[in-house]
Amino acid sequence: MNKKLQKRTAGLQMLSSGSKIGVQVMWLVVLVILPGIFPNLIKLNNPNSLAINIILALSTSIIYEVTKNELEKRGKNIQWVLKIQLLTSVILLTWFLHLFGRINGPFFVLYLLTIMESALNLSIKFPNIVVAIAASATTTEFIWLVWRGEIIFNLFSGLQLFIRLVSLIFMRSYGISLAQKFISEQDTRSKIQNYAKNLEEVTGKLEEVNRKLKELDKQKDEFISMAAHELRSPLTAIKGYVSMIMEGDTGDIPQKAREFLADASAVTERLIRLVNNMLNVSRIEEGRIVYQMEVTDLIRVVQETFYSERVEADRKGLKFLLNVPDGLKDDVYVDPDRIREVVGNIVSNAVKFTEKGEININISNPDKDTARVEVVDTGPGISKEEQKRLFQKFYRAETTAGKTFGTGLGLYITRLLIEKFNGKIGVESEVNKGSNFWFELPIYKKV
């Protein structure tokens, strides 16, 4: 807002916003008491009436402000359009007022001048009081009366004129402040509306993206499970036929063929494991697995695994030992099937990778709240570099066994499951000496 306007309206703003009682008193005086005393003032068909003057003062001020604001917003290039708009509005207003009564000529002309002065960026600025006085037709009337010497004899006319002049100045200033308020409110409102609209658009877009992502996620899930299903069918046939031939369902086969079939069978098994693990990983990662949590005897799970893996360990001539301290009882709160998977994975890895020496499975309680299972082997060992990446997705150890059997997902799944059950998993190892794969789970406490 320009300084001139602020100066012009400062006094009034003190009245209007600084003191609400002041404004109310003013309105009471202007609209109730004065018209009561001087009924002529509010007659719309009297061009000199207060009401007409107020309407004119307010409307022109508002038009003036709105137009000025528009000009400031749009820049100077299209000012002429607005100037035409402004003049058109004033002419329309004049016409509207004319319908009520005769328009006050001089008043109108001077108001028009004030507006144009600003709109056309004229350098001449009429002071407020000059505009107001000059604007009022009463001035003419006043001069005329003074000229005729009647003012001296007609106190009533004099008072009336005075009130009209004051109210006119007052109302014009008030009109300007009203217009300013209106414009700034409009601005804020339109800004808020813009923000709200933008926000709505952004929210809408995000919702759309979210919906698409969910849809994609679903499609991916469906794809993975269908792919797994489709891959398993031919694998079942290969595995089945190979096993039937090896079991002698087609009669005797040469030793060499048996050897080849054993290899075919091993890689088929690996492929099946890979398909299963991929499906498992996607289900675990996305939290789509339903865990059947129950209090589980960890020692028993380890014992079961120990007995089932002993066959293979014996075949390889390994010393295979399970060490459980007397009286140890480790109940953990897990999904028993999943923990069987974990223990099975770690123990079978040890058996797979160890060619000679021994495997020790130790169960212990490092503290009263923790159960620890260690699988210590005398296998090839794992370098520090490899240890870091061992529990990551699709990482396979750089050994013959790793390349032959691994899917690169087993230890990753193991880690996900142990972490799911609030446990920890790790490895300590030295190349050519062996490895110690361990995990810890919190012991279940009865509440």
Next chain:
Amino acid sequence: MPDDQTNVPQTVGDSGKTTILLVEDDPFLVKMYKEKFEIEGFNVLVAEDGVEGLKLATQGNIDIIILDILIPKLSGIDLLTRLKNNPKAVNVPILVLTNLTQKEEEVKLLPGVKEYLVKSDYTPSQVVEKIRMYLGK
């Protein structure tokens, strides 16, 4: 499902052999299982879709059903729900043999289902072992 064996499987057919109903739509697997089951001395009936499977299952001379889940016309799950109310099939043990893994929890709860086997985890002879186990032979 508990593995208790309350029903004594009836042996029907001319040869007195145990009859297996194999509901399976993959022709390679149909051939493989049929061959294996016959080598093992079973009589094998094959249904390549759910509707045919339901028809054969309810005709009354079946000792055990080997059922796939993803089959045409009528899914294995729908077939199981329809068998539930059929007096001729109510005591027939069912082994679900499928490569669909994610329906396990749901299917295991259906009546008659003794076990849910993922095909690729079992060789034909291991399936035969399971069949023998549920037939009590």
